[in-house]
Amino acid sequence: MPQPDNTLVEIALVALIALILVVVGIVTNTGAIPVAVGLATYISWLFFQLYRFRNWIAHPKREPAPYRVGIWDPLTSETTEIRNRGKSRKKRLRNILGGFQESTHALPDATVVLDENWMVEWANSVASQLLGIGKNREQALGIHDYIDDLVFHAYIEGGDYTRPLQIPAPVDYSISLEIRVVPYGKGKHLIQARDITRLNQLENVRRDFVANASHELRTPLTVVHGYMETILDADDDDDLEQWKPILTQVYRQSTRLKGIVEDLLTLSRLETRDRSEGQEIVNIAQMIERIVDGADSVSGDPGHDISAEVTATLGLNANASEIESAFSNLVYNAVRYTPENGRINLHWWLSGDEPCFSVMDTGVGIEAHHIPRLTERFYRVDVGRSRDKGGTGLGLAIVKHVLIRHGARLKIDSEPGHGSTFTCIFPKDRAEIVPLDDFVEVDSAQSIIK
Ligand code: ADP
Numbered sequence: 001m002p003q004p005d006n007t008l009v010e011i012a013l014v015a016l017i018a019l020i021l022v023v024v025g026i027v028t029n030t031g032a033i034p035v036a037v038g039l040a041t042y043i044s045w046l047f048f049q050l051y052r053f054r055n056w057i058a059h060p061k062r063e064p065a066p067y068r069v070g071i072w073d074p075l076t077s078e079t080t081e082i083r084n085r086g087k088s089r090k091k092r093l094r095n096i097l098g099g100f101q102e103s104t105h106a107l108p109d110a111t112v113v114l115d116e117n118w119m120v121e122w123a124n125s126v127a128s129q130l131l132g133i134g135k136n137r138e139q140a141l142g143i144h145d146y147i148d149d150l151v152f153h154a155y156i157e158g159g160d161y162t163r164p165l166q167i168p169a170p171v172d173y174s175i176s177l178e179i180r181v182v183p184y185g186k187g188k189h190l191i192q193a194r195d196i197t198r199l200n201q202l203e204n205v206r207r208d209f210v211a212n213a214s215h216e217l218r219t220p221l222t223v224v225h226g227y228m229e230t231i232l233d234a235d236d237d238d239d240l241e242q243w244k245p246i247l248t249q250v251y252r253q254s255t256r257l258k259g260i261v262e263d264l265l266t267l268s269r270l271e272t273r274d275r276s277e278g279q280e281i282v283n284i285a286q287m288i289e290r291i292v293d294g295a296d297s298v299s300g301d302p303g304h305d306i307s308a309e310v311t312a313t314l315g316l317n318a319n320a321s322e323i324e325s326a327f328s329n330l331v332y333n334a335v336r337y338t339p340e341n342g343r344i345n346l347h348w349w350l351s352g353d354e355p356c357f358s359v360m361d362t363g364v365g366i367e368a369h370h371i372p373r374l375t376e377r378f379y380r381v382d383v384g385r386s387r388d389k390g391g392t393g394l395g396l397a398i399v400k401h402v403l404i405r406h407g408a409r410l411k412i413d414s415e416p417g418h419g420s421t422f423t424c425i426f427p428k429d430r431a432e433i434v435p436l437d438d439f440v441e442v443d444s445a446q447s448i449i450k
Contacts (some may be wrong), residue, residue, distance in 0.1 A: 001408045010070040014042060088118040110193040118142045118156070118189065130193050132171045142193060146170060152179065166196070205292065211268035214261045221261060225254040256390065263394035266325060267377075270401040278319040281432045284357070286347050292346065295331045304338055304363055308346040315432035316355055319408055326402035329395040330359040330422045338363030338387040338419070355431045356422040365416040373401035374412065399424075 021034040028034075049072055055063040056076075058085065066072045101124075104111050110127035112120055123133040131146050144153060147170050155165045161181040169175035176197045182190040228251040234240060240247070288308050295306055310353050316323065334344045338361040345360045366374070370381045377392035380386040386393060396410075399422075403410055406425045414420035 006071045007076050013070070015376055020145065035157075061195045076123070091149075108193075108194075112143065112193075112306050114143055114191065116187040118144065120146070130169050130171065130177060130195060147179075152254040156181070169193075169195070202357050206233060207268060207271055211272070214264040214268065217257070217261050218265070221254060221258055225251070225258055228254055233399055252343060256387065256392070259390065260394065261390045263392045264286045265400060266398055267394060267401060270322065270398065270405065275405050278321070279317060281315045281434070282318050282320045282323055283434050284314065284316050284323075284355075285310045286325065287320070287433070288346055288348060291324070291328045291331050294328065295335050295344070298332060299335045301339065304335060304342050304343045304344050306346075307336075308348075310346070310348040311350060313434055314350055314355060315434040316350065316426060318426075319402075322402045322405065325361075326399045326424065327357060329399050330357075330424075332420075333391075333395055334359050334361035334420075335392060337361065337385075342419075350431060351425070353428040353431065355426040355428075357426075358421055360419065360421040362419040365420055366412070366414040367416050368414075371412050371414065375410070 017038060018035055021038040024034045025031050049066045052064060052066040053072075053075070056065045058080065065076050068076055104124045105126075107124060107126065110122045110130040110133075112127050112131065112133060113122040115121050119140050120133055123131075127133040133146050144156075147167070149167050150169065152165065152167050153407045155161075162182070167177055168177060169177045174197070175195055178194045178196045180194075182192070182194045184190055230246060231240065231243070232247055232251055266326055292306055292308055296303065299306065331344070331346065342362040343360075344362075347356070347358045347360070349356055361413060364385075366381055370379075373379045374381075375396045378398045379396075380391065380393050383393075385391075402412060403424055407430070409425050411423040411425060412420065413423075
């Protein structure tokens, strides 16, 4: 059976009583007095119930609920139900939050939640070990108060958080931290800090090992290589004739080994040297002229058609020897992987406002799936061909390192069987104007755009 609507029942009841009181007023000749008294009593009752309701809402445990009569019964029941629902939702949220906090406390990395003004809102327990952000913070402090490091401040202000930052831990400078900043919500940030001390130590061990091993190998190799050269040069010695093929092989292999050792040493120097070392205005046009001369002699006869197009006034703020090593690696690769009579073109120009150097060849080309891996150490498309041509497998790794150190990037376009173009794109702030006296002479092999 459907329940009668309490509000309607209440209205009907009040109307009935009012009617009775009107009749009483007429019968007893007291006019509107009974109705007025009745209404005043009813309003007082309503106020009394409202007063209880209000107190009960504010303090449900301490204060009694309104009397459950008329419309007050469903009103009280529904309020209790809403309150219970709120309670269970709160409990559920508390459980989720508790679980979240427990799991972030268990994380091996420091996690710090920051508000829109970089003030610390929450931090896990590792944050106190690595960043000194204690759990019981009396006053709200910003992340800058905990990590007082100029590099970190510049990183935060820079606003580019795509790459993590490495800094010493504020609590102990012997600990290396990798910091990641993750923006979220409306202007909020999350900071993660990871202890990478051991990783750095391992990297140093690897670097030192490669540098030391290459250094140790260099001297005996140079000696063997020198002796071989002397022996092979002694043409007049007939006794040597039968050994010549073997000695030539030894000579070739020692040349190859020498190349590898030299390249490994170059790489380890690039890894250890400070980036800001030896920066100067480099006259790239002159450098290209030298490289082309070198490439011409490597290429031999009939060789290749090597040409260059350079903007002679365009210089580069860079480390000259590093840039020369990178550019010549690209040019020698073009010579190595371009069949005789092929074309090789060097280009130095300003693309938009970015200085660019490219080496285009009409050589063997590279299949697309090899391209992303070419700058890995010892990665070769064709190991046999690379060895035959005197490659070490380290040339492009050197190029990549040099470019990274100059904030530049390498673009590789290639079509198998048709040729390749390697382009180095430098940041615009490295472009410089070459002083007039340093302009290069126009060479027959080169077209110089001044
Ligand atoms: P390598 O000493 O073997 O030339 P690099 O690191 O310089 O080593 O180059 C890696 C590989 O990339 C080479 O072995 C070769 O397969 C490929 N490569 C580099 N430059 C060219 C080019 N201009 N044309 C075709 N292949 C190239």
